[in-house]
Amino acid sequence: MQNKEWALYEVFIRTRAGLSHRHAGSLHAADDQMALDYARDTYTRRSEGVSLWVVRSDQIVASDPAESAAFFEPAEDKIYRHPTFYEIPDGVENL
Amino acid sequence: MYTQGLDQQGKPEGKRDAPESAADLEAFQKRIDAEEKIEAKDWMPAAYRRTLVRQISQHAHSEIIGMQPEGNWLTRAPTLKRKAILLAKVQDEAGHGLYLYGAAETLGVSRDQMVADLLSGKAKYSTIFNYPTLTWADIGTIGWLVDGAAIMNQIPLCRCSYGPYARAMVRICKEESFHQRQGFDIMLVLCRGSGEQKAMAQDALDRWWWPSLMMFGPHDSESKHSAKSMAWKIKRFSNDELRQKFVDATVPQAEFLGLKMPDDDLRYDKKSGHYRFGEIDWQEFHDVIAGNGPCNRQRLEQRTRAQDDGAWVREAACAHAAKHAAKAA
Ligand SMILES: [Fe+2]
């Protein structure tokens, strides 16, 4: 295999209008158009989608799972952001 | 499918890994025990990673090599309808291979490395694909039995602890039931046809039944890494358990077709509710794994030729991409 390996792409599918795109898997392609064509052939053989996104894997910026406790910590202690934090007296409705 | 418990065929873990702290290992096992999924970038023991790379890549290779025995009949399918169906089925198997290579790559092994290991004979694939497809009934039998066995094996893998593998399996399992049904449908038509057609169906069953049972891998007592894979929730059922499920599901289907399983020891055991069956020829199993099945050489040669013949296409695609990138810049 003297060829250089084709770039890795991540594939996202919108299964129908009204839903967001969701990660389906990955594939290798030489360029963006080929990535789209391959994504269609590989991931939507049974009409699983109405829209496809492909993005080169090396272009994705991701949080580090090893740091996730510290990274997400600022949200941990703000329980007042949830409606259940507040006590509603009996008799008060539509709140 | 077709992991075949080949995952248990690997050599004992001799390689030294970087030391792993007891606390890390314990925390990892706790996550597994709590049915948490492990994702690609999460910390994992090196042996867990290695087991998965071996199993997922073998599984991917099996899907890819598995296209050959069926591909052999694409141009000779008896009707246009059967040809279209078989083409779609074989294309699905290519897709399965691609999903699985993608899942294995998340563990840090490259696609090129996996392909190189297949072509050099270092990586294994399911023994079942080293048998020839001699008649059209073989295509029916493969769908019915081989994809049927694959489904038994693959459904529990949808709950595998490794997220990317589990998700690939969900996608695959959705597609497999069409495979099994189209195979059974071929058998049904043959068995309702002329005496000659029925004899062809019986002959195919005679040749494929035992190799299908071998797909589940060696007996539990012989299976080296099984306990570890169970503890890691990569495997959920043992080889023998899955084999028994497959026999129990399949024997009544053969009866419906009016075919006879090629096993004189096969009988229904009322007390346990299971079919008891004869002993597998393990010598044959080991011979095929060792590379001495009827078609091992042919399968690898054909795969190597496809790889070589496609080299110019891959090069041209790279040149095309580079040219357009330069134009756009
Ligand atoms: Fe498959």
Ligand SMILES: [Fe+2]
């Ligand atoms: Fe299949």
